[in-house]
Amino acid sequence: MAIALTRRTLLRLAGTTSLAMAAAAAARAEGPAPVVGPGFAASTPIRCGAIGLRVRDLDEMSRYYQSVLGLGVIAASADGVILGAGGVPLVWLEPRPQAAYEPRNAAGLFHTAFLMPSRHDLARWLVHVARNQTPLTGFADHSVSEAVYLDDPEGNGIEVYADRDPRLWRWEGERVVMGTHRLDVDGILSLTDTSRSNYRDAPAGMRIGHMHLRVGDIAQSEDFYRDAIGLDSTSRRDTASFLSSGRYHHHVALNTWNSASAGPRDQAQTGLDWFSLEVADPALLAAQRERMAKAGYAPATVARGFESTDPWGTRVRLVGA
Template sequence: MSADLTRRTLLHLAGAASLAAAAAAAARAEGDPQGGGPTYASRTPMRVGMVTLRVKKLDTVADYYRDVIGLTVMERSGTAAKLGTAGIALLVLEARPEAVIEPRNAAGLYHTAFLMPTRKDLARWLVHAASHRVQLSGFADHLVSESVYLDDPEGNGIEVYADRDPSQWQWSEGSVKMAADELNIPDLLSLTNARVADYAKAPDGLRIGHMHLRVGDLAHAESFYHGTVGLDPTRRRNGAAFLSSGRYHHHLGMNVWQSQGAGQRDGATTGLAWFSLVTEKQDLLAAQEERLRKGGAKVTALANGVEAVDPWGTRVRLLKV
């Protein structure tokens, strides 16, 4: 397929009449996001490790992450599936066939963001998505990153993105500059052969670059994830806040766009079960645990770290790797 045809196809799949409309959809999906390469994101003191989702139709959802994102199915049974790349687990799906689909105005997962190692990998994946007629919900240039948005079969949000070099990020007084501009699809596709879909599986360097959560109150969310967990604020605007470790754009995004005032999550619904923040530094993990306990958070000891529960019942595991 030609680059122009791919561009039109992508617009059609995003349900948008123009790139501007698709960028607007992405703006709603991320507020004003940004990025830093997986090599950069993985060198920070803390980083996102893996995500566990509760799903009604295990096979359908597992096949989607395998076929659309390109993850490898590492383990699979009638009750769970573990997927990842290069032997590293990134996603666990737990079968909950009786669960109710979590409503979008509840606290929980907004999206899981899969970070491509390079911009060319993102281009290859975009050709793959177009050739397989994957339904998209938006795409945009965020100045520090380029992103594509979609949803899995049960409505769990997904972002697939590539970061610009951190030297291009613009910081001012601890806040990083982000936008939701038009994604230059022809320029992105110039990096690969748009007529050939050669994205057979996720590249070995694919990681979860960041998590984006729906929360009921931004101030309470910041108090927990900044004051107690220890992530640093990088940006706040328009009902969203972004935090990171080691001056990454954000390892964690949070918003109240649909969920302002949301109460405790219902464990009988689908959606995010837990996600992990990992570190190689034992002293950092010990400091995190001390802050959590002093802050009155519900903390459970694990073999290699602790699990805490945020104000809405979302579980986050702080682990040493």
């Protein structure tokens, strides 16, 4: 049955009655907060690549990422399913049918942030999920970007967002100004026809713009992601840290909001198994491997690069772009 797409419809999907409540929900999901779109995020010396998720119900999870995000199947076998956009692999689903669900207070994935090529693409996607009555968990304007939040069927957080033109970002020295404000839903929806959905396949330029992780300790996480991997700090709070390459607002975010003092992750549980950071320059990739080894993180060879394990057991792969 067709539904009338109104702001109220979107708020109901997000389980709220006002955009202020939706922004508050997004604050819990994201924290107190040249080229538009993935062109910038994906042009930096180090950028996000793909993720591997351990999942209990492979078929259900594959259908979800296809139907909700529009990802296409790149490969499928008994070992799992690889999904992507424009032929680029983004999500690897690895079946673990007997696995227990990873608790929300454990270290691990907070959300995977899928970056739309444009605000217009975000608008088309928003009409799509509204008309399919996909449950949402929040909306927010983060000053540098506009974001919508939801969870997959096994509780893995997802952000779908579009960047503002980087010329509009405000920097205070080496810190970028980010916040959590009311999202201009009407302004986004004005960019497309809300009477029908014309979103089926993810835009070819959709990429993972950033990874947001739950960690047990901010200083310890910075030792790994900033000092060993070599990302730059772009924003810092007592309970959260945001890091990037090439002055993007953030490629990796770390928080202890629900996971303070968390111990090592249970590798037999569902959730994030690994994620990759792509390195464009082979010389930089080689230097990064040496840097990780000197820091004591024992890089192991994988296809196109190497991987190390963060202090809580999440595998991070640095691979050639």
